[in-house]
Amino acid sequence: MSFRIPFFRHDLGEPELQAVGEVFASPILTTGQTVATFEARFADLLGCRHALAVTSCTGALHLSLLALDIGPGDEVITTPMTFIATANAIMEAGATPVFVDVEPDTGNLDAALVEQAITPRTRAILPVHLYGQMCDMNALRALARAHGLALIEDAAHCVEGVREGFRPGQTGTTACFSFYATKNLTCGEGGALVTNDTALYEKLRLLRLHGMTATGAERAEKGYRHWDMTVMGWKYNMSNIEAAILLPQMQRIPANLERRHRLARLYEERLAAMKGIRCFVTRPDTTHARHLFPILVDAIPRDAMIQVLQESGVGVAVNYRPVHLTRYMRETFGYRPGRFPVAEAIGERVLSLPFFPHMPPEMVHQVCDIIAEAL
Ligand SMILES: *Cc1c(COP(=O)(O)O)cnc(C)c1O
Numbered sequence: 001m002s003f004r005i006p007f008f009r010h011d012l013g014e015p016e017l018q019a020v021g022e023v024f025a026s027p028i029l030t031t032g033q034t035v036a037t038f039e040a041r042f043a044d045l046l047g048c049r050h051a052l053a054v055t056s057c058t059g060a061l062h063l064s065l066l067a068l069d070i071g072p073g074d075e076v077i078t079t080p081m082t083f084i085a086t087a088n089a090i091m092e093a094g095a096t097p098v099f100v101d102v103e104p105d106t107g108n109l110d111a112a113l114v115e116q117a118i119t120p121r122t123r124a125i126l127p128v129h130l131y132g133q134m135c136d137m138n139a140l141r142a143l144a145r146a147h148g149l150a151l152i153e154d155a156a157h158c159v160e161g162v163r164e165g166f167r168p169g170q171t172g173t174t175a176c177f178s179f180y181a182t183k184n185l186t187c188g189e190g191g192a193l194v195t196n197d198t199a200l201y202e203k204l205r206l207l208r209l210h211g212m213t214a215t216g217a218e219r220a221e222k223g224y225r226h227w228d229m230t231v232m233g234w235k236y237n238m239s240n241i242e243a244a245i246l247l248p249q250m251q252r253i254p255a256n257l258e259r260r261h262r263l264a265r266l267y268e269e270r271l272a273a274m275k276g277i278r279c280f281v282t283r284p285d286t287t288h289a290r291h292l293f294p295i296l297v298d299a300i301p302r303d304a305m306i307q308v309l310q311e312s313g314v315g316v317a318v319n320y321r322p323v324h325l326t327r328y329m330r331e332t333f334g335y336r337p338g339r340f341p342v343a344e345a346i347g348e349r350v351l352s353l354p355f356f357p358h359m360p361p362e363m364v365h366q367v368c369d370i371i372a373e374a375l
Contacts, residue, residue, distance in 0.1 A: 007315030015248035032217035057178030061089035132289030
């Protein structure tokens, strides 16, 4: 389907083409200097000691769990109001996801409900900074400390976010990011994690590439030397090609975030006047990364609103229908509707509207006109 008003459009262009061209002109296509440059700049951006570039956020989450020796028999507390990747990474590590309900006005993991879900098997809390707004990391960190748990942040939506002075990765054990096709920073498919823990970083580095003691680029640059495999690792290394696509975009982060904030304010102003439509709130002392622009549709069934918008040529998405109610989760863990009422209420009403930095403000007005008419 092609939409008059697309849900998302990337802003990659000449700078990225040129950067990729530079990689083509060099002998190293795989993980090498371009990846190292990206990692240094990304760590700097997040104010963390180390960054590791990988092939996806799912991989970054999986590696974080593996590096922390979290696996079979262990429980990881997370949110049902997220993309399935969050829970899948926990299961990939062999651990069990334990869901906790969310805050009604942000959709973020409700820190007040986490403690009652902690058992002797709990090893980590895995919050998701939903839509680009950080969770209450002060509360989650206090809980993690009191119970000796790791804190792994799913920051797939939240490269630019700040809350109470802290960015993703600055209070957690690791924070994991996605550069998937529709994310705020993108290289089509990619991811990264940041951490301040140097010993953990060294372990993650090994796990990223088969547990090998040398990379292909090192062998190509310094000449062949025998290498060893010291631990059982995975294949999650980012290539220089993806890193080249990411580097020029980093310079546009402040301007694009400003554009996202302007568009979000415009949506909020228009929608405030409409009965039966609610927007999520932003907590005090928070810089929202504004990855998505979701609304809650109370006035009419959400799916009826989807139909009207799509038939009017407007691209939309649902972020998200709760993970515990997917068929796999129901069949595997026996979840039934009613278990996480807040996430389920959001899942029935939430709708993401078209939203991307270079979206013309007229399009916001057009989308809001169609919503008003549907109501
Ligand atoms: C996109 C996304 C992921 C997965 O990212 P990949 O890079 O595709 O693995 C994980 N969590 C959330 C919340 C996401 O939106």
